Amino acid sequence: MVSETAELLGEHLKQWRILLGLSQELAAERANLSMPTLRRIERGDTGVRLGSVLALMDVLNLTERLTEVADPLSTDLGRMRAHLLGRQRARRSQ
Structure with missing residues (x-):
């Protein structure tokens, strides 16, 4: 259940990023994340730090x-x- 929720959240965050016209590179830069971390968030990796997810969510308003x-x-x-x-x-x- 947790991994399914993480995958769905990651997909939603990716969709928000796309709707806002942000490339992965720009979103990662603004959230002070590495590209691999951003990709892990968008894939729904449950091993990503909560702070990283919150930083991306802040960039996405x-x-x-x-x-x-x-x-x-x-x-x-x-x-x-x-x-x-x-x-x-x-x-x-x-």
């Missing part, structure tokens, strides 16, 4: 979307059980 989707308070379950977290509301978008 996807980090805000990632943090929004990971916020438990953006879900009904998270809001129902917010008292367990010590916060009551989701963070506001900027």
Whole structure:
């Protein structure tokens, strides 16, 4: 399951890069990644450091979307059980 998710994420990141008109070389340079690391991310290699994936996502302007989707308070379950977290509301978008 994890490797399938990594492969799908890698493919989506590749598609975003292409839609934004960025070559692999330019995306790697802007994210301060080596070309082999960028290729590994786009192939869905689960051995790539999280920091490398986040650096690429930042270049692709996807980090805000990632943090929004990971916020438990953006879900009904998270809001129902917010008292367990010590916060009551989701963070506001900027």
